[in-house]
Amino acid sequence: MDAVLLLEQLLNSLQFGLMLFLLAAGLTLVFGIMNLINLAHGSLYMVGAYLVATLANASGSFWLGLAGGIAATIVVGIVLEMTLIRRLYQRDHLTQVLATFALLLMANDGVRMIWGSQPINTPAPGGLAGPVELLPGLSYPAYRLFIIAAGLLVAVMLYLLITRTRIGMQVRAGASNREMARAMGANVRWLFTGLFAFGAALCALAGGLLGPLLAVQVGMGESILILAFVVIVIGGIGSVRGALVGALLVGLVDTGGRTVVPWLFGALMGPAAASTVGPSVASILIYVLMAAVLFFKPQGLFPAHG
Amino acid sequence: MKFKNMRFVAAAAALACAATTTLAADQLKIGMLTTLSGPGAALGIDIRDGFELAVKHLDGKLGDVDAKVIVVDDQLNPDAAKQAADRMLKRDKVDFMTGIVFSNIMLAVGQPVFNSETFYISANSGPSQYAGEQCNPYFFSASYQNDQLDEAAGQLVTDQGYKKLALVAPNYPAGRDHLNGFKRFYKGDIVMEEYTQLKQLDYGAELSKLRASGADAVYIFLPGGLGVNFIKQFSGAGLGDDMKLFAPGFSADEDVIAAVGESMVGIQNTSQWAHDMDSDLNRRFVADFEKEYGRLPTMYASQGYDAALLIDGAVRKVGGDLADKDAVRTALESAPFEALQGNFKFDVNHYPIQDFHVREVIKDDQGRVTNRLVGKVFENHRDAYVEQCKMPS
Numbered sequence: 134m135d136a137v138l139l140l141e142q143l144l145n146s147l148q149f150g151l152m153l154f155l156l157a158a159g160l161t162l163v164f165g166i167m168n169l170i171n172l173a174h175g176s177l178y179m180v181g182a183y184l185v186a187t188l189a190n191a192s193g194s195f196w197l198g199l200a201g202g203i204a205a206t207i208v209v210g211i212v213l214e215m216t217l218i219r220r221l222y223q224r225d226h227l228t229q230v231l232a233t234f235a236l237l238l239m240a241n242d243g244v245r246m247i248w249g250s251q252p253i254n255t256p257a258p259g260g261l262a263g264p265v266e267l268l269p270g271l272s273y274p275a276y277r278l279f280i281i282a283a284g285l286l287v288a289v290m291l292y293l294l295i296t297r298t299r300i301g302m303q304v305r306a307g308a309s310n311r312e313m314a315r316a317m318g319a320n321v322r323w324l325f326t327g328l329f330a331f332g333a334a335l336c337a338l339a340g341g342l343l344g345p346l347l348a349v350q351v352g353m354g355e356s357i358l359i360l361a362f363v364v365i366v367i368g369g370i371g372s373v374r375g376a377l378v379g380a381l382l383v384g385l386v387d388t389g390g391r392t393v394v395p396w397l398f399g400a401l402m403g404p405a406a407a408s409t410v411g412p413s414v415a416s417i418l419i420y421v422l423m424a425a426v427l428f429f430k431p432q433g434l435f436p437a438h439g
Numbered sequence: 440m441k442f443k444n445m446r447f448v449a450a451a452a453a454l455a456c457a458a459t460t461t462l463a464a465d466q467l468k469i470g471m472l473t474t475l476s477g478p479g480a481a482l483g484i485d486i487r488d489g490f491e492l493a494v495k496h497l498d499g500k501l502g503d504v505d506a507k508v509i510v511v512d513d514q515l516n517p518d519a520a521k522q523a524a525d526r527m528l529k530r531d532k533v534d535f536m537t538g539i540v541f542s543n544i545m546l547a548v549g550q551p552v553f554n555s556e557t558f559y560i561s562a563n564s565g566p567s568q569y570a571g572e573q574c575n576p577y578f579f580s581a582s583y584q585n586d587q588l589d590e591a592a593g594q595l596v597t598d599q600g601y602k603k604l605a606l607v608a609p610n611y612p613a614g615r616d617h618l619n620g621f622k623r624f625y626k627g628d629i630v631m632e633e634y635t636q637l638k639q640l641d642y643g644a645e646l647s648k649l650r651a652s653g654a655d656a657v658y659i660f661l662p663g664g665l666g667v668n669f670i671k672q673f674s675g676a677g678l679g680d681d682m683k684l685f686a687p688g689f690s691a692d693e694d695v696i697a698a699v700g701e702s703m704v705g706i707q708n709t710s711q712w713a714h715d716m717d718s719d720l721n722r723r724f725v726a727d728f729e730k731e732y733g734r735l736p737t738m739y740a741s742q743g744y745d746a747a748l749l750i751d752g753a754v755r756k757v758g759g760d761l762a763d764k765d766a767v768r769t770a771l772e773s774a775p776f777e778a779l780q781g782n783f784k785f786d787v788n789h790y791p792i793q794d795f796h797v798r799e800v801i802k803d804d805q806g807r808v809t810n811r812l813v814g815k816v817f818e819n820h821r822d823a824y825v826e827q828c829k830m831p832s
Contacts, residue, residue, distance in 0.1 A: 138651045145643035152641075241476075250480040251734070252667050252698035257675065262702075264677035274675040277643065346675065347640055348667035348698055352478045356638045391635075391644040412610040412634040 137271045142392045148277045150384025151284025155339035156357060157364040157376040158291060159332025165371015165437050166307040167325050169218065170226050172233040174336065174361070175354025176240035181206040181337025182349045183248055186255040189344075195258035203337040210333025214326050222325070237354070245351050255344030280342055287338070291373055304328065308371040308437040363419060367426045369433025378434055386422050390415035467504040467754060467761075470527035470557075472520060472548065473538035475512035478664050481694055482540045482739050483512075486562045488732055489743030490537065493751070496727070501747065502754020509533060515540075517547035524548045528555045534761050535560055537746045540739070542566040542585060542613060553577040556764055558771065562746040563739060565790060567616060571824035574788040576831060579771050581746040581778075583711055584790045584822035585613065586620025588687035591709035591795035591816040592658055593624030596685055598816075601656035602627040605649055605682070607669070608660040610634035617660040617687070623823060630654050635665075642669050646676045658685045666690035667698045674702035683707070691800055693735040696808050703800045703808060711791075712741045712780040713798050713812040721779045735809065741779050752776035786821055788828035794818050 160174050184205045189198025217236070221229045261279050264272040295301035303324055306314040315321050340349075347353065364383050368375025395411030402410070426434060471490060473483035487510055494506050509531055513520035520539070527533045528551065536552055537560045539545045545564040552559050553575050561580040569575060570584045596604060604627055608614035614634060622629070631652040633645050649657060657678075661669050666686065673684060679702070688710030689695075696703050714725045714735055724744055728736040736744075752775030757766050774784050774791075783793050795817040798810040 135651070138647060141647040141650075142644055145641075145647060149641050149643060245480070250484055251694040252481070252664060254698050254700045256700060262675065264675075272677065274672070274677065276675050346668070346672055348664035348671075350478060350664050350667070350698070351480065353664070356640060388644045392648065395633075408632055408634060412636070416610070416636045 137268070138392075140268075141271060141273060142388055144273055144277070144281070146384040146388035147381070148281050148284070148384075149388055150381040151281055151288070152339060152343060153357075153360055153364050153383060154284060154377050154380035155287060155335050155342075156361040157368070157380050158287075158373055159335040160358075160361050161365040161368065161371055161373065161376045162304065162308075162328055163332050164365060166304060166311070166328060167222060168311070169221060170229045170233065171218075171332075172230060172358070173213075173236040173240060174332065175358030176237050177206060177210060177333045177336040177354075178340045178357065179244060179351070179354040180209060180240060180340075181333070182255070182340030182344050182353065183244055183253070185337065185341030186253050186344050186349050187248075189255060189341075190253075195256060195345075198255075199338075199341045202341050203334050206333050206337035206340075207330045210330040211326060213333075214329040218329060219325070240354075241351050248351075250351055252348040252350035255341075255349055257345035276345060280346075283338075283342060287335070288377055295373055300324075300327075305437075360419075363423050365433075367423055367433060369430075369435040369437060371437030372433070372435040375433055375435035375437070382422065383419050386418050387415075390418035394418070465505065467501050467506045467535075467750075467759075468531055468533040469501070469506060469508045469750065470524070470531065470533035470536040471508050471510045471538040472513050472523055472527065472536060472544075473510070473562075474515045474540045474544075475510075477515050479515050479540060482563070482663065482689075482737075483538065485694075485737050485739035486538055486540065486743035486746075489728070489736060489740035490562065490747045491743075492724070492728055492731060492740075493744045493747030495731075496723075497747075497751055501751040502756075502759060504754060504759045510538075513539065513544050513548075515544065517544055520544045520548050521551065524551055528552065528557055533557060535750050537562050537750075538743075539564050545569075549575070549578065558767065560746045560749055560771075562742040565822075567824050570788050570790050570822050571827035574828035574830055576768055576789075579749070579785070579789045580791060581749050582742040582791075583793070584824065586616060586623070587711075587795060587820060587822055588689075588709050589617045589620035589658075589660060590624045590823070591797075591820070592685050592687060593621040594816050595707065595709060595797055596656055596658060597624065597626045599656075599683075601683065603630045603653060603655045604628065605631040605633070605652055605654035605657040606659075607633045607635060607645060607649075607657065609637045609639070609665060611637050614660060620823070621658055621660075635661075639665065640668060642672050646672055646678060650676070650678060650681065654682050656683045656685060659690060660687060661690060667695055670695070670699050670703065670706070674699075679705065685709075688712075688738050688798065691798070691810065692737040692739075693809065694737050696800060696810070697734075701802065701808055704802055706800045707813075708798050708800075708810070709795055709816060710738055710798055711793050711795055712738055713796055713810060714741075715810070715812050716780060718779075718781060720777055724779055745776070745778050745780075745783075748776040748778070749774065782819070786825050787830050788822070788825045789830075790822050790825065792819050792821050795820055 185198050185202030188201040189195045261275040265275045266272045303319045364379040368379030394415045395407050398411045399407035475483045511523045540563050542564045565580045565584040608618050686708045688708045691706050691708035753770040756770040756775050786792050797814045799813045801811045
């Protein structure tokens with residue numbers, strides 16, 4: 134365990150955490166403010182990733198693909214909200230879960246019909262394909278550094294948007310007391326459409342940015358959606374700040390667990406135990422973290438509702 | 440509704456026929472149970488397409504009998520697969536079953552199929568259980584035993600003189616089995632052995648450890664999307680300059696290449712088949728597959744094709760009379776077909792004895808990234824479990 138490896142793992146956990154944050158931010162806003170459990174959030178992420186990959190391959194430019202893919206996913210989000218999601222706000226959570234789960238299944242098969250079931254390629258933007266040397270002996274993939282930068286930028290922008298603008302004030306008001314916000318004249322209908330579209334845009338951004346790192350394939354949304362739910366439960370539903378802290382915590386615990394736990398078991402119990410027990414313990418750590426947070430703070434770390 | 444009724448009538452008619460004729464059947468029914476939805480779908484689709492291409496090449500017949508392929512999705516769910524198999528065996532009364540991709544499904548479905556005395560022709564899954572102590576007179580593999588690609592890779596890495604090796608596989612029983620297969624033939628040191636989570640997306644932590652381990656080569660057993668994620672991130676981290684990446688054939692097949700792109704170039708992988716194998720049969724298969732489906736075939740497609748040809752040969756050999764199970768078994772055991780990969784015969788446990796090859800991902804003259812056959816690792820390779828098999832007759 135030398136310093137360089139430790140530093141590299143910190144960067145890894147930061148990058149993983151920020152990518153989870155992009156998804157969790159949209160999910161927590163939609164859940165916390167619109168009181169909608171959206172299982173199809175992961176599908177928007179998948180659709181975004183496919184659109185970005187397709188447009189990037191067609192235009193030959195990753196950046197054009199990213200911009201176009203995000204715009205197209207926003208349109209998908211708006212249409213979805215206005216036709217279907219809007220009807221679910223007044224229903225109970227079970228109905229929402231059923232409806233959005235149906236949406237998830239349809240999205241998977243729709244994507245399969247259009248793009249086929251084999252994973253597709255997103256080219257990494259030129260210039261960011263290789264590693265860069267940060268310190269002597271520490272080289273780190275340029276593209277992961279870029280994701281860290283993009284994630285931090287989005288976090289800062291979200292912070293400014295929510296704390297410094299009128300829309301942000303309405304969003305916060307909606308999160309802490311929806312009825313009162315409506316009574317005070319916030320146009321909830323447009324706010325909700327806008328929020329949903331904004332969540333879709335963040336999904337597409339995450340999907341597009343992760344395309345060069347992860348397999349763009351049918352079902353890619355589900356595995357990451359579970360982690361995003363863990364993040365918002367830890368952070369407190371409806372709180373963007375909570376989503377950021379929760380995402381970074383999950384990233385840290387997950388990466389740390391995969392690095393430190395096998396090493397620890399190896400040092401304590403020998404290599405055989407390390408290879409059998411280590412991975413199993415590492416894989417449950419984030420759920421242990423979630424359980425611990427819920428035990429001490431049942432509302433999550435930063436509850437949005439008063 | 441109408442369609443359903445039609446099917447019912449057809450099934451009833453087939454039943455009636457089966458009851459009255461004991462000699463040559465006038466329709467052969469194949470139960471194709473495979474994974475057509477979820478993340479593993481691409482694999483099952485390739486098996487199905489390869490199988491159906493063979494039936495098409497044979498004018499809709501297998502062994503000169505009209506063939507009907509009943510395709511059902513196993514959803515990668517053992518319970519759903521068991522129910523579907525039950526329907527195929529009891530309602531459709533299929534003559535052969537095939538198609539299963541994943542070994543956990545195979546092990547769940549195997550016993551009911553064998554109990555009903557229906558022959559199962561595997562087009563992918565080759566679990567060690569059915570190769571060893573639980574070998575079964577009704578199970579035949581037209582693909583390989585699961586460990587064999589790894590064994591070939593172990594031999595390949597040893598032959599190339601790599602001494603410090605890292606291993607990566609998901610933390611589940613098959614992951615450990617595959618790495619054990621590799622270790623059976625690898626003679627150097629293992630500096631890192633990493634078991635990752637089964638649904639892991641990000642391999643940043645493992646790649647950092649890999650760099651720190653000082654390995655000169657790394658072997659991964661990461662099926663499907665896991666391999667795509669790993670290889671993308673491996674090349675993004677620039678680790679290709681420090682160490683050589685080896686993989687089993689399916690982790691560097693045409694579907695993975697299409698998803699990862701040019702950074703795959705240089706990866707060596709082991710396989711019993713390659714799309715550029717030099718035979719008329721294989722050339723026709725590859726050309727027609729590409730024409731029919733608009734993509735290059737993978738190993739899975741070749742295995743589906745081989746499974747169909749094996750059934751075809753056996754049914755022809757018994758003259759279409761499937762009632763005499765012993766005769767059908769003897770016919771199958773003689774491997775009465777020409778496999779796409781050439782050399783193919785059955786061992787006593789009904790797993791193939793065949794050659795294993797090295798393929799390397801290259802950029803060809805037309806600028807296409809694809810696999811090229813570069814050499815042979817094993818000739819007439821038998822699996823490691825055959826000694827434990829006492830085949831009941």
